[in-house]
Amino acid sequence: MEQTVAERRQPPVGRLLKQWRERRRLSQLALAIEAEISARHLSFVETGRSTPSREMVLRLAEHLEVPLRDRNQLLLAAGYAPVFSQAPLDSPELRRVLDAVRTVLRAHEPYPAVAVDRLWNLVAGNATLPLLTAGVADHLLRPPVNALRLTLHPDGLAPRIVNLAEWRGHLLGRLRRQLGLTADADLAALHDELRGYPGGTPAVELPGPGDVVVPLRLRHDDGELRLLSTVSTFGTPLDVTVQELSIESFFPADEATAAHLGRPVR
Incomplete structure (x- = not known):
C-alpha cells in the first residue's frame, strides 16, 4: 500500500522516543533501568536498528510520561494503530x-x-x-x-x-x-x-x-x-x-x- 504524504513525513519512532527522552533529561541508561530493558536495546530502538513492539513503545512512553495524544503518534510512527480514544466532549x-x-x-x-x-x-x-x-x-x-x-x-x-x-x-x-x-x-x-x-x-x-x-x-x-x-x-x-x-x-x-x-x- 502506498504511503500518504503525512506518513512519509512522520519521523521514525526511534527519533521521536529519543526526543522525548532528551526532553525529560534522561540518559539512555536511566530510561533503560526505569523501563527494565537493556541500554543496548534502547540504543538500537532510537537509532532504528531495532523495531520496537507495540508493548515496548507503550512501556517507554509510560516511563517518559508522554501525553496520550503523543503516545498515539508514537504508535503510528512505529506502524501500529492508536490505542487511546479521542472522543468529543459532547459524545x-x-x-x-x-x-x-x-x-x-x-x-x-x-x-x-x-x-x-x-x-x-x-x-x-x-x-x-x-x-x-x-x-x-x-x-x-x-x-x-x-x-x-x-x-x-x-x-x-x-x-x-x-x-x-x-x-x-x-x-x-x-x-x-x-x-x-x-x-x-x-x-x-x-x-x-x-x-x-x-x-x-x-x-x-x-x-x-x-x-x-x-x-x-x-x-x-x-x-x-x-x-x-x-x-x-x-x-x-x-x-x-x-x-x-x-x-x-x-x-x-x-x-x-x-x-x-x-x-x-x-
Whole structure:
C-alpha cells in the first residue's frame, strides 16, 4: 500500500522516543533501568536498528510520561494503530465525564471555577464566572473562548488585575512548563501571542512574611477581591480528551473577599 504524504513525513519512532527522552533529561541508561530493558536495546530502538513492539513503545512512553495524544503518534510512527480514544466532549462516551465536570463546577459556587482543554479553551464555567468576565470585550467571549487570552488581553481581564505583572508571570510560567512537558506547537504559538501583550515583567522578589501563594488581585466595584486558585485533573484518564481537561477553582484569599462572594471563611 502506498504511503500518504503525512506518513512519509512522520519521523521514525526511534527519533521521536529519543526526543522525548532528551526532553525529560534522561540518559539512555536511566530510561533503560526505569523501563527494565537493556541500554543496548534502547540504543538500537532510537537509532532504528531495532523495531520496537507495540508493548515496548507503550512501556517507554509510560516511563517518559508522554501525553496520550503523543503516545498515539508514537504508535503510528512505529506502524501500529492508536490505542487511546479521542472522543468529543459532547459524545455519549464522555457524557459521564462532562456531567462530573459540571457537578464539580456547581459544587464550587459561590466561588468561580472553569474547565479548560489542553489549549486553555473554555469548556464550561459555573454561575459565578461573570465575576471574572465582567467588562471583557465581546470579541474575547466568542467561542472558542481562550481563558489565558481573556485574562491577559488588554481588552480582557488585564485592566482589572491589580498585580498584573505578577499574575502574568505566573500564567506564562505555567504555560512554559506545560509546553516543556508536551512540546505542543499550538501551545507555543499561544505563548508567543501572550508574551506580546502589555503587562510588564514581574520583579524577582523574595516572598514577604506570610506569603504562601500568588493571589489574583482583582478590582471589583470600589474594592479589591483576592483569590487563590487550584487546578484539578482526572487521575486515571484513558482518553486523550479526558487527560487534557483541567478544572481551575478560585477561593477567597481573605475574609473580605469571602464575605463579598457570600460564604464565610472557615
